[in-house]
Amino acid sequence: MLILTRMLKIDSAGHEAEVPIKLYLPVNLGDHWQCEYEIGWPDNTRRSKADGVDSVQSLLLALKKIGADIYTSEAHKSGKLIWEKRGDGYGFPLPAGIRDLYEGSDRFL
Amino acid sequence: MQSCASVVSRQCAPKKIKPRSSHRGHGYDPNQPRVPKGHTGGGQWTSTGGAPTIEPPAAQPPYAGLPETMKVAAGPRPGIRLGPNTPIPPDVWEEWRRHATQGIKGLLDEWVRFFKGRAGEGSRVPKDQCDALYDEDGAICRAARSLPCWEQAALRYGNCIAGRPIPPLGFGGR
Numbered sequence: 480m481l482i483l484t485r486m487l488k489i490d491s492a493g494h495e496a497e498v499p500i501k502l503y504l505p506v507n508l509g510d511h512w513q514c515e516y517e518i519g520w521p522d523n524t525r526r527s528k529a530d531g532v533d534s535v536q537s538l539l540l541a542l543k544k545i546g547a548d549i550y551t552s553e554a555h556k557s558g559k560l561i562w563e564k565r566g567d568g569y570g571f572p573l574p575a576g577i578r579d580l581y582e583g584s585d586r587f588l
Numbered sequence: 589m590q591s592c593a594s595v596v597s598r599q600c601a602p603k604k605i606k607p608r609s610s611h612r613g614h615g616y617d618p619n620q621p622r623v624p625k626g627h628t629g630g631g632q633w634t635s636t637g638g639a640p641t642i643e644p645p646a647a648q649p650p651y652a653g654l655p656e657t658m659k660v661a662a663g664p665r666p667g668i669r670l671g672p673n674t675p676i677p678p679d680v681w682e683e684w685r686r687h688a689t690q691g692i693k694g695l696l697d698e699w700v701r702f703f704k705g706r707a708g709e710g711s712r713v714p715k716d717q718c719d720a721l722y723d724e725d726g727a728i729c730r731a732a733r734s735l736p737c738w739e740q741a742a743l744r745y746g747n748c749i750a751g752r753p754i755p756p757l758g759f760g761g762r
Contacts, residue, residue: 511729530726532735543746544746551750576744
């Protein structure tokens with residue numbers, strides 16, 4: 480079940496394309512919890528998941544994995560990916576090992 | 589007389605070495621050369637003619653008589669310098685060289701694959717490899733039922749797709 484969404488945009492030569500980010504309700508798989516997510520890149524949709532010992536951890540780690548996917552994407556590196564303001568981040572946390580990649584307001588996460 | 593090999597319990601007499609002579613009738617050849625004076629063994633009969641000699645066995649590689657595959661495996665022995673001047677037959681040498689080259693190349697390939705898989709600094713790793721890494725970590729974390737393990741798995745995933753060194757999956761039990 481879809482529970483959370485955020486809409487990013489790719490701005491390319493005046494043409495904007497939406498990049499929807501979707502988070503699904505964490506599910507109990509018995510020995511752990513799993514939270515699925517999607518990133519709707521214009522050329523393909525990336526579906527992945529994060530896991531944890533409970534629903535909260537799986538959700539938190541899904542947010543971090545989304546952040547990692549976004550910050551390492553070509554769209555971000557090209558500077559065309561936007562949430563609210565160009566170069567001001569996307570509002571997703573990053574795993575500890577790559578927090579130096581934060582831009583703009585994301586540095587305060 | 590029985591050969592030494594066939595006699596175990598009895599005393600085995602060494603074979604007598606008979607002098608070889610072209611003059612078997614009297615065992616003396618006046619033309620046989622001698623070792624010159626002033627040299628070790630001066631005055632002694634030397635090679636040609638009836639001097640008592642023990643012929644050394646023909647030079648053979650230590651693995652002579654082995655099957656070809658074993659020759660390759662037995663190839664270099666201590667004290668034998670491999671190279672074109674050694675008594676190793678060329679075909680055996682070539683086969684040994686080819687196997688050794690393949691072995692070293694295979695080892696290097698594995699090494700490169702290992703470090704690429706672990707995403708060294710600056711290298712770009714395809715996302716599906718990082719997903720595979722996360723899945724592998726997940727299998728461990730599921731078994732461990734460890735909160736820090738999942739945290740570490742996400743961290744390793746992040747480092748992987750960023751092309752950074754991946755820390756070990758260290759975590760405490762729960």
